[in-house]
Amino acid sequence: MIGAELSKLVSLPATWTTLGSTLAANVLLTFVIAVGDTPVAYSRAGFIVLGVLATCSEYTGGQIRTTLTVMPRRVRQLAAKHAALAVVTLPAAVVVALSGPLIVLAVLGTPVGLWQVAEVTAYLTLLTLVGAAVGVLLRHTLAGVGLLLGGLFVAAPFVHEYLPDEMVTLVVSTPVLLIVAALAYRRRDA
């Protein structure tokens, strides 16, 4: 099942457009911001789009009916989709997390913080899975992307002081959202 879901993801042109433009934007922003501080703050938008697309693309052309008739055990199928998404996302997140520090290293000579790269990679991967879970719940790409970007860039700065560290929030909320999404997915009419 993971093979089927991987096959779906990599044969979707939007997957590559999203990943390619995210990486390009990240590299560009590193130069523009010059300090190389947090281009990831913007690049994470690309990962959200990737996550939402992975699940919402099922609802184009009635593909969801094909998916659920050939893989009728819904929770397993959805878990396979999320696993496949993580497999595609991880290397891309590593590349994006590394690209900023590497450029800074080349230009300014500041050494690469490996721990920081690992943290950014995990952050981007979890964010992608949140995107996928929200996509399952909303079944609409634009609505999902709009909600998450709005939350991240508009609402989050306001509630920031009331929340624990962003990473902690994400580590807690990702599995919760994935479970809620799976329960809704299992129950509803396709």
Add this chain to the structure above:
Amino acid sequence: MWFRRPAGWLGGVITIDGLVKRRGGKEILAGVGFEARPGRVTGFLGPNGAGKSSTLRILLGLDRAHSGTALVDGVPYTRLADPVRTVGAVLDGSGAHRSRTGRAHLRWVARSAALPLSRVDEVLALVGLTDAAAKRVGGYSLGMGRRLALATALLGDPSVLVLDEPLNGLDPEGIRFVRTFLRERARSGRTVLLSSHLMGELAETVDDVVVIDRGRIVASGTLAEVTGEHRNLEDAFFALTSGSGR
């Protein structure tokens, strides 16, 4: 041979019993029950909105019924050991994402059931889509989309075919192809269940007929039994479903 099955009987009995489905306070299915058997083409007929698609969607595990059962060889669809090799489904549209190619679509379905990828080219040839296999589904005509849906259903060479309005959107040549094809499936001992609101198109294709009207089965039996005293299936159909606002 890429498939392994005991010789002889292929199985594939569809048993639907007492299906009730409500949506928005309205009862769409009010106790639907019938059977479709191997070696026969069963036509599931009714006017638009009578509950044909809802019944088939419940049979395929896509929608949930409030009560009643829909079984394939005694098992609910969602618990079939090997759904792709047991049931092939053709629902409306292509069932494929428009930005994937036809071949890429069939490949992921083949992977989902661990079918050899050589099956993809076999079913493409079978439905006459070989030349369009590398094209994106978004560029397909309505008829090509229907052929892709049929190819998808045939990947696992299933013992049961379930088709919702399979003749919609097909040109005369396509209609002829599907009819001949379905007859052959039944002749080889497989089960074919198809829904339609076009009576004239079906009389020559079906062995058994189930008529549904406003969520209830109003007749079922062999073609001869359901036609009865009427001149043809079409007349019988209108007599059975009269007053349904058509």
